[in-house]
Amino acid sequence: MVNILTSSDKSNTSGKKITVGISSCLLGDSVRFDGGHKRFHFAVDELSDYFEYQQACPEMAIGLPTPRPALRLVKSDENSVRLKFSDGREGDLTEEMLQFSTTYLSGLLNLSGYIVCKNSPSCGLERVRVYDSVGNGNKKSGIGLFTEQLLKVMPWLPVEEDGRLSDPHIRENFIIRVFALHELNELKKNSFNRHSLIDFHTRYKLLLLAHSQPLYRELGRFVASNNEWDSIDSYFDEYRNKFMNLLQHQATRRNHTNVLMHIQG
Structure with a gap:
């Protein structure tokens, strides 16, 4: 793999860093449903020299505490995907999540990339579990509601999840796209x-x-x-x-x- 984060790129750290969105738990913030985090070493310890992170936890943003009951995606009888609590308690958080996502993302059109949390019903990029309406069977066929809105609002944006970025080829491709989009954004602005x-x-x-x-x-x-x-x-x-x-x-x-x-x- 070509190491595109070379010493010649270090000038980026002395000037303006590239603005990249990220799930808060990946920075080590204890915002997950179990009160923990999923600190992502590559983002925190390596990419932070080049990226300025715009962080958010969509589940906390819609008013949920930590710790909290886990959430899951559930396919309704009408064949739509809903965001609900995994313990069966009443409550449908779909509209709150969609409203937050739309409002929040409308103010972030200057982003050059986004790193989301794997398997999350709000932030997962692919293969998120979707349960049937009675909560028995599930298929790894979904996408987190926040990330789904992210891709709709900014279809050009490089988006990857922490799990996929362990693959060196995917990692290199993501970084190339982030740097390229940053330069294109700067061109448009200046x-x-x-x-x-x-x-x-x-x-x-x-x-x-x-x-x-x-x-x-x-x-x-x-x-x-x-x-x-x-x-x-x-x-x-x-x-x-x-x-x-x-x-x-x-x-x-x-x-x-x-x-x-x-x-x-």
């Missing part, structure tokens, strides 16, 4: 016009080529058509979606070889 966006794309061409050759060519055609868009802001939004979707594809050895041959000419 010196954005058609010319600066084309310059940005040109600098990233070889990296994009390593991630997906077909999408690289498709994005190149899109950049070439920028004058066809009346709204530069709408064009930026679409470019960001396409750019981040391309980087989500993991780079392959074959594509890296192609890039090196491209450089060699």
Whole structure:
């Protein structure tokens, strides 16, 4: 794996850090249902040199205490997924969670990434247990309600959970996307016009080529058509979606070889 957190990147620690969202329990805060935490070493001890964390515990944010009864996702008779207590007590927390998520995330559109907690009914990214309406069977087929809203509000955002980030390839891909989106966000905020966006794309061409050759060519055609868009802001939004979707594809050895041959000419 290429170590992209090199000494040359240390300049990031002397200036403004990259704003990344994170589940509070992963920073070591005792906010879980059992009064504990899930401190994530990689986020706390390594990425904190580069990232400034915007933390939240959605379950605490909707007024639940710690410790508290565990929550679970339950498929209702109407086939919708609801957030309920696992001990069978009355209470449906779905609307409270959705309302908090929508309000909270609307103020965080400057994020460059998000790290969520594995298996959580509020924050899990994938394979969260979903129980049937009587609480017997379950399938690992769900996504936490907060994270589901996060992906809807910011579909371009790099989002990973602590468990998946133990995989070196997923970890590298996530960090690449976070740094790339941060630079794109800074471009939009400070010196954005058609010319600066084309310059940005040109600098990233070889990296994009390593991630997906077909999408690289498709994005190149899109950049070439920028004058066809009346709204530069709408064009930026679409470019960001396409750019981040391309980087989500993991780079392959074959594509890296192609890039090196491209450089060699």
